[in-house]
Amino acid sequence: MLLKRVVPHAVLLAYVAAVLFPFVFVLFSSLKGSNVEIAADPFGIPKTWHPENYLEAWVKAKIGVYFFNSVYLSFTSALTAALLSAATAFAIIRMRYPRIGRWIYQTVLIGMFIPGNVLFIAQYLLVMNLGVLNTHWALFLPYTAGALPLGVLLLAAFMKSLPGELEEAAIMDGLSSAGLFAKIVLPLTLPALVTVFIVNFLGAWNEYLLANFFISKDALRTLPTGMVGFRDAFRTNYALICTGIVYSVAPVLLLYAFLQKQIIEGMTVGSVKG
Amino acid sequence: MRKRLGIAVLILLVALSAALAACGSGNKETANAVTGDAGGASPSASASSGTGSEAGGTDETKAEPFTVSLRHIQIGEAQKFRKAILDDVVRKTEEEIPGLKFELDGVEDQVNRFTKLPAEMAAGNPPKIFDLFGGAGDALKYAKAGRLLDVTPIIEELGIADKFLNLSQFTLDGRVYGLPIGGSTEGFFYNIPMFEKYGIKVPTTLEELEAAAETLKQNGITPFAMGSKGAWVPLMMVNTLIGRYAGPEAIDGFPAGTHAWNSPEVTAAFAKYEEWVKKGYFTKGELGLEYADMLNQFVTGKAGMMFDGSWRASVFKDPSQAGELTGQVGFFPMPPVPGGKGDQTFVNGNYSNGYGFSADLNERELTAVKAFIKNMYNEEMQLRGLLEDGVLPSMKLSGDALGKVEDPLVKQIMETMRQAGGAFSHFDSTVHSEVYKESEAQIQKLIAGRATAAEVTEALQKIQETANANP
């Protein structure tokens, strides 16, 4: 009887351990003094603590720069995508142009079917021709554009469920459609907006392919590319590499700790609807 | 409530990172890649970073500030001496030209050569000054497409046109499109104490080399350090073997059509490499190791020899990089091979890495470029490169200057070059990009045991013939 209760937990705990051990391992390794120590005792707590590794990595890997670029790019593209999607969803669903609305919806829906990297080269050429290669626009524009189909989809679904009486009331009070959007609808869709924002923020934060090839100037690099470059330059200093990994992962984990519900919801619902 | 907390966290993160970035951005202006400005390089680095520095000369004159983008490959510990020299040239040039500020962009060598620069050339927006490799696949290709500045008038004006040892890699139709910064030769570095320990003397014949390898192997030491994830690394030895088995003319002969990859001699070169792979003379797991890992193998004593370019010499006088092996490294060229064609005393000699300049320059940028060339390509800097960095000069130096070299390793290298009958280049600067690309794929197949030497050379010849048919 007890066994039946224990077995699922045992299995699950083993799985959770397998999931978490790399993180723990990296954390410990980042505080160790040398490769020899890491090799000798991979799972052990560091004998001597070397927090200066973190300072060294910060300076050598210029993490401050990459971090700032990632935050700024992810934030702006996610915010813009959220607002644009909201506006478009509002226009399609609630404004009275049903046929155009449906057409726009279908067009945007197509975007959901295109796998991520198919457009990579063509987008590269486009960005090149626009002359914004190697600037932050080169990433901001594709990231924002890429976030639109899912954003419109999710927000349209959400807005559809909003009661119509609010609008009627607002219109009778003399609000224009823009006012209605800003003052009534937007606040009401906040939960969905936050979800869309977070999903896109994470997507942009973690994006590697475009970030690697569209930006070569070091001062503009984002964290994923910077970390890979750091790994390549310091291949043989594993403690330092682990420190870099911790820097990249910690902010995401922090975000996750506070917003896990929205993150999980956003990512799962988003992909299923797609 | 939770939502607001979440949003607050986000805003906090943005603010925090902005603050941190501002603190850490003291180095930001230099826009160097991953290395810290290590050791002696820091004073000049921060001066040249133009953080509103006095060196910019912007307070004296009313000249409008302008920036010139400078792409270099001097990132990482091993390149710090070169970086110091570059920084000094940058600083000096900025002092001379009012308003000038260089914007340095450090990129890893292979990434710059094979990813960034080709893409930028295609887009038509390369940096103004950039690290450039000579030869058909690089400089000459871009020169043909009109992307490179013709520096012939500049070097004639500066009077250095005939001071270069070898400009052939950068010359197209008699015009020069880039300037090599140094020369290099590829040969064997060896662990002096280890050789003594096992009673190995410096090999002068192929048999002796193989015997040395065997001795090391018997004692549990990898004979040749190798990291072949980057396929260019094993190709260094392959190139020199081709020079031995098929003769120095073969290297230029491939694109000219006078020599074939699938000739018995060239195939013999690949076969010898294959033999050594099969005998286990190279580092195990080499296909997963990068160039830096190969150095690590050698420096930590896991391998006794390392075939590499002379540019690595400066690493071995730096204790922070060479550890116990500091000053304990020697150099010898690939010994003659039995039955080899051509002069077996020839060594590999490359003058193919240097700087190129965008053809798209305005007047002020052109002045900056001229000053840069003047400050970079002169006896003083060449000598510094030799003394501080162990890089062989690409320009003629006076006997006095050459005599100043003290580092025994560099002296050995220079002696090797002096005793050689002549030099042959690396085929990566003579053949078409497609052929080179194929050679990278093929050597890895050979190492993995997926292809034999004969198959490799057949494949290469096929591509070479196609390339020769459509120049």
Add this chain to the structure above:
Amino acid sequence: MKHPMRNPWIYTLFTVPTLLLYGMFFLWPMLSSAYYAFTDWNGLENYRYVGWSNFAAAFGDPDFRRAIVNNLIFIGFSIFVQIPLIVLFALLIASVRRLRGFYKTTVFVPSIVSTSVIGILWGFIYEPEVGPLNRLLALFGAGPVYWLAEPKWALPAVLIANAWQWMGFYIVLVLAAILAIPRELHEAAVVDGANGWQRALNITVPLIMPLISVVVMLSIAGGMRVVDIVLVMTKGGPVGATEVMASYMVNEAMGINPNYGFGTAIALIIFAFALLLTSLYQLTFGRRTEGGYF
């Protein structure tokens, strides 16, 4: 007076920016890909129309064929190895009462981290001399395995790293579906004498089949999309053992000899494959599990 909801200016303002961005970065690239794929443009010289030769060259290249096989292996692994495990773990989590939130939260974590960082992390784990995996093996006396350097180990190694990243995501997804099954069904079964396993197999699994179907489709899409982890861990090596179609495309288009024409042809092939596999699935198994979950 026109109804405020029929305001053309606002409508335009609200839709045009989105459509513009979307058109520029989705529709236009699709069209231009379709165009460039039939040329041999390499960025430097004028290009020529070359018809289908890019496609012929791609399928004629054994390295590309290998890449196709690798993509299929990724997909196969996801479907036949990962999905059963995913369902198992989801069932296990659903069956316990305590710590459910803990399990759900922790297994999900790897899927929110950047794939490139995961590549660095696992590259380190697989390190032949310093990495923990080989140290663990050493405890059992097994020699160092050159995980990412040997063609026969490299692909499994990448597959495992990839699975580690994404399984949690799917587990949470399936878990949500399992938990949505009305309790009365289970209670009725218990009354009829069914034990846990019987209930799982006969009630839960059939009811979540529509979601599993979605998971399969997502796995197919994901398998076609793999690229970051390969580029960061092995760059497609050793000797193409881990090359996937997308990494092949990136190496061709952005490598030593950039060939954008060829690269876009590959991109189209990837797209076609994704469509083909998804449709194939829909036509064969998808129909059976139509149950209108979403």
